[in-house]
Amino acid sequence: MKQMSDGERYEIKDVYVGREKKLKTRLILYKLTKEQLKKRSEKCEKNAKKKGIEKSDHTIELLGISIYITNIEEAVLSAEEVHEFYSLRWQVEIVFKTWKSIFHIHIVKPVKIERFQCQLYGKLILLLLSSAVTFKMRALVLENKALEASEMKVSEIVHEYIDRLSFKLIEIPSKAFNTLQLVFENVVRNGLKSL
16 A cells, blocks of 8 residues: 555455355455545544544554455456446445435335235335435535535435425425425535535
8 A cells, every 4th residue: 555656546356255155356456645535534533533432543544545345357347447336336325225214115014915016116106206306405405505415314304395295296286396495495404414
């Protein structure tokens, strides 16, 4: 790591992981730029302070590097694309986390298959509407207030209003704008990312 320059990648192609069954993988090291390291260090320091722990010198030194392990072949995914790919993968993880922790999509009661399918389709429609509102609210906050909203916080806020919003869209579409305005105001007040 000390021999690498800022923004450099280093790949070890044949790395084996697993105790019982060895799986051949690729290990990719990426040394953060000074700006990336500063941002990560500030975040780490804030989290450590919040939890009341002190980071060791070794841990602080390791903040300067990102380590990726993948079994995707180099012909499919180059070392340069790994960081971008894993960033996108993390966005997908956040979506599933919201579906599970906020919308409880994983909770299913034992019912006949037809009823289960109706419930599933209903939940998926609700998630589609909620996701559309969430992404639009985050975009509006960025565009109009030049602030970044947290996806989890905005999803929670949208979840609070989703029944009212879906009712208005079906029964009184002209009143839906008022509810969306309330959601936006709440996002600006309570949905921003922590600094």
